[in-house]
Amino acid sequence: FRSKLVDEGKLSLQDPVRKLVPEIWFENRWEATDPVRVVDLLEHTTGWDDMHLHEYAKDAKGMTLRQGLDYYQHSRISRWRPGTRMSYCNSGPPVAAYIVEKITGRRFEDYVTENFFAPIGMKTATYFEQPSPQLTTLSHGDGKTPYPYWNILLRPAGAINASARDMAAYVQFYLNRGAVGGVQVTPAANIDRMETPTRTWEAQQGLKAGYGLSNYTSVHDGFVYHGHNGGVDGGLTDMSYMPEYGVGYFYSINSANGEAFGKIGDAIRAYITRSLTRQPVPDAAQLPVSAQDYAGWYEPAAPRNEFAHFLERLLGLQRVTFGGGNLLLTGLGNMNQPFVPVSAGQFRYLPKKDKAEPVATALLIAPNAEGRFVYLGGTLKRISTAQAIFEIALVAWFLLALVFILLYAPFWIFGGLIKKRRRPVERAMRLWPLVAVLSLLAFVGLFALSSSDAITRLGNLTIYSFGIFLTTVIFAVATLASVLALWNSRNREIRRFVRWFSIAVTSALLIAFIYLAYWGVIGIRTWG
Numbered sequence: 001f002r003s004k005l006v007d008e009g010k011l012s013l014q015d016p017v018r019k020l021v022p023e024i025w026f027e028n029r030w031e032a033t034d035p036v037r038v039v040d041l042l043e044h045t046t047g048w049d050d051m052h053l054h055e056y057a058k059d060a061k062g063m064t065l066r067q068g069l070d071y072y073q074h075s076r077i078s079r080w081r082p083g084t085r086m087s088y089c090n091s092g093p094p095v096a097a098y099i100v101e102k103i104t105g106r107r108f109e110d111y112v113t114e115n116f117f118a119p120i121g122m123k124t125a126t127y128f129e130q131p132s133p134q135l136t137t138l139s140h141g142d143g144k145t146p147y148p149y150w151n152i153l154l155r156p157a158g159a160i161n162a163s164a165r166d167m168a169a170y171v172q173f174y175l176n177r178g179a180v181g182g183v184q185v186t187p188a189a190n191i192d193r194m195e196t197p198t199r200t201w202e203a204q205q206g207l208k209a210g211y212g213l214s215n216y217t218s219v220h221d222g223f224v225y226h227g228h229n230g231g232v233d234g235g236l237t238d239m240s241y242m243p244e245y246g247v248g249y250f251y252s253i254n255s256a257n258g259e260a261f262g263k264i265g266d267a268i269r270a271y272i273t274r275s276l277t278r279q280p281v282p283d284a285a286q287l288p289v290s291a292q293d294y295a296g297w298y299e300p301a302a303p304r305n306e307f308a309h310f311l312e313r314l315l316g317l318q319r320v321t322f323g324g325g326n327l328l329l330t331g332l333g334n335m336n337q338p339f340v341p342v343s344a345g346q347f348r349y350l351p352k353k354d355k356a357e358p359v360a361t362a363l364l365i366a367p368n369a370e371g372r373f374v375y376l377g378g379t380l381k382r383i384s385t386a387q388a389i390f391e392i393a394l395v396a397w398f399l400l401a402l403v404f405i406l407l408y409a410p411f412w413i414f415g416g417l418i419k420k421r422r423r424p425v426e427r428a429m430r431l432w433p434l435v436a437v438l439s440l441l442a443f444v445g446l447f448a449l450s451s452s453d454a455i456t457r458l459g460n461l462t463i464y465s466f467g468i469f470l471t472t473v474i475f476a477v478a479t480l481a482s483v484l485a486l487w488n489s490r491n492r493e494i495r496r497f498v499r500w501f502s503i504a505v506t507s508a509l510l511i512a513f514i515y516l517a518y519w520g521v522i523g524i525r526t527w528g
Contacts, residue, residue, distance in 0.1 A: 010103050013039040020099050024069055026076035034081045038099065041092035042213045045199040047078035048089045049306045051154065053526050055091075057459025061129075061151040065098050065108055068153045080370075083199045085302040085379045086211050090157040093214060097156035108156060119185045120173050122166035127155045135161065138234025140452055141257045147234035158230050167239065167250040174226070174241050175248055195226045202363040202375040207346060209361045220269050222278040222355025233455060236261040240269075244279075247272050256452070279358040282348060284325065285341045291322050294364050294372065297388035298380035301373060307526075310519035314395055317388060318380060326350070327362070329376055339376070394511055401508035405437045408501070425492050428485035429502045436478035436509050443471040458526040465527045472522045479513040482506045 005011040016035040017024070026048070028036050040046045052075045060068055069091075076091055097108040104111055109127045117125040129135070129149050138147045152159040162170075173180060177188035195217070197203040197210035209217040209224075218225045218240065227240035227248070234256050241248025249268050253261055300316040303309045318331040327339040327347050339347035339362050346360035365373040372382040412430045450457040450464045457464040486506050489499070516522050 005100065005103060011038065011099070013037065013042075017041065017095060017099070021095070021102060024095055024098060025073040026078070026095075028078040028082060030078065030081045034083060036078065036082045038096060039199055039213075040082045041096040043197060043199045043211055044086050044088050044092055045083050046076075046089055046092050047080045047082050047085065047087065048091060049075045049077065049079065050088060050304050051075055051090045051157070052307075053455060053459035054528060055153050055459075056455045057527075058153045059151050060153040060155075063151075063153070065094060065101060065155065068155070069094060069098060071153060079306065080302070084201055084370075086197070086200050087302040088211075088304050091154055094154035094156045116185065117166075119183070120180050121169045122162055125160055125162040125166050127159045127161075130161065134163070136254045138232065138254050139256070140234060141255060143255045143257065150232050152232075158232065164250065164252075167252075171239060171241055171248040171250050175243060175246055177243065200375075201365045201368070201373065201379075205363060205366060206344060207360060207363045207375065209359050217359070217361075219349075219357045219359065219361065220266075221273070222281075222358060223269070223273055223276070224279065224357075224359050233453070238265055245276055247276070278355060281356045281358050282342045282360070285343050287322060287325060287327075287341050288345050288364065290345075291327070291341075291364070294374060294382070295321055296382050297385055298374060298382050299388075300378060301381035302379040307524070310516065310521055314391065316380075317391065318376070319388075320374060320376075394508075397504075398508045398512050401433075401505040402437050402440070404501070405433050405505050409434045425489065426494060426498050428481070429489055429494070429498060429506075432478045432482040432485055433502070433505050433509060436475050436482060439471045439474040439478060443468060443475070446471065461527045465525070469523060469525055472516070472524060476513055476517070476522045479506075479509045483510055 006013060011020075015038050017026070017038060017040075018031065018035060020038070026036065026046075028034075028047070036046050052072065055072045055075065058071060060071075063071070075089075076095075100106075100111060101108045106114075112127075113125070116122075124130075124134075129151065138150075139145055140147065169180075173185065174191060178184055178186040178191045179188075194213040194215040196208065197212050200210065203210055209219075211217075215226055215228060218227070223242060225240040225242055225248075227238070229236075229238040229240075231237065235252060235254055236256070236258065237250070237252035238261075239248075239250045249272060251264060251268060253264065255261075296319070298318045298320060299313045300309075303312050315332055318329055321328045321330070321336075323336075324338075325341070327341070328336040329339065330336055338350040340350050340356075342348055342360045345364040345366075347362040347364075348357045348360050349362065350356055361377070363375045365375055365379075370381075374380050374382075408430070412426075446464050446467045456462075458468070459465075482502075483506055486502050489502070513522070
């Protein structure tokens with residue numbers, strides 16, 4: 001629909017969003033030189049955080065699009081220069097949809113129905129709940145426990161209800177390059193543009209695989225697909241197609257069973273490609289002369305959810321090396337994953353089981369003022385070896401402290417029951433670290449218990465979300481109490497082992513406290 005307005009001369013993808021809809025709040029400290037543009041809303045290059053749990057949890061029945069955008073604004077803050085890195089953000093397309101409303105004077109949902117659903121032949125497609133016996137019930141992973149209907153706050157992000165027949169027509173619309181029944185609903189060039197990323201650093205260096213205008217590239221078993229998937233509580237769906245072969249598919253399940261969803265997708269793709277010949281795989285090229293300049297440690301630089309950034313940057317630490325003519329990627333859960341050079345700093349992934357990828361999906365990004373980056377399924381930023389080793393050492397120290405505190409606890413608790421082994425001076429030095437560790441375990445446990453209804457349980461004020469808030473506060477209090485107990489013991493008679501043990505574990509807890517406080521985890525209110 002944006003392309004249609006572009007064709008009509010009413011809009012440009014390069015228009016600054018602030019110019020078009022100044023009434024819609026967002027924050028971008030680079031706005032003077034790098035404004036958020038319409039194209040950034042659609043290629044997910046605004047740098048905004050994804051919608052927060054509070055937004056997801058809102059039952060927005062009867063709310064307009066503008067009311068939805070005004071309901072909660074603070075996720076729309078650019079965390080890096082717009083137009084440089086891709087990070088999926090569900091509030092970008094709704095802002096683009098509001099621009100459509102403002103330009104056309106029509107409700108977005110009505111405009112899409114008239115100009116796309118109806119011409120494509122999608123007779124049941126709607127953004128709203130319909131009182132129809134054909135509307136399926138979405139369920140938990142057990143396939144039995146139902147979810148209530150979700151009136152999504154920002155409907156253009158993914159609220160379409162449609163039949164399988166309608167979605168088949170939608171797939172055919174892409175395969176026919178915008179034509180339906182011999183009538184060109186949108187020019188074929190618009191479909192080409194949707195499939196082509198342009199904004200990110202890697203796209204500007206020529207990498208064609210990536211996220212275009214709400215349409216992205218994926219590779220399965222040596223075949224290259226375009227399309228989009230999606231999910232809501234209790235529903236998972238995938239629409240993919242290969243224009244070169246004239247085949248595609250759509251499927252959805254009304255269950256939150258991700259394993260079943262993956263197996264169904266594998267079966268469908270195996271069936272539709274059973275008689276197809278794979279595209280030739282590009283020959284391996286020489287490594288770029290500058291390749292060794294990229295060797296080193298990297299951390300994720302474009303997190304989708306800022307809330308999880310504190311954890312992602314540690315678990316996502318990767319090491320890039322070069323050997324055997326390939327780029328090798330090593331991280332948590334993977335060892336020396338090979339990427340074969342193709343040309344101009346581009347690489348194709350070489351999986352161990354599936355067929356080799358016929359397109360480049362990785363890139364050495366040209367150095368810029370923000371540092372050195374690579375794109376390996378996501379944007380990674382290089383950090384110094386010293387920083388990487390320091391972070392790994394601190395994490396290991398912290399984990400060991402947790403283990404030893406838990407192992408030590410039964411002995412001192414048991415010892416406290418025996419009168420002659422009671423040592424009141426040491427009691428606080430042993431008690432508070434245990435309280436801190438138990439609060440962290442409760443924090444993790446509450447997240448695990450919330451997983452099946454995370455949006456409802458964490459996006460609202462519930463026993464789960466308040467429990468997460470409370471456990472982080474208890475951790476902070478217990479850690480500071482541990483520091484105070486250690487300080488108060490400095491001039492008292494304490495066993496040497498206990499003193500050094502206390503110093504080691506309390507220091508680890510204090511470092512963790514400072515780190516979590518820096519990232520806003522201490523006292524976090526997921527409902528606010």
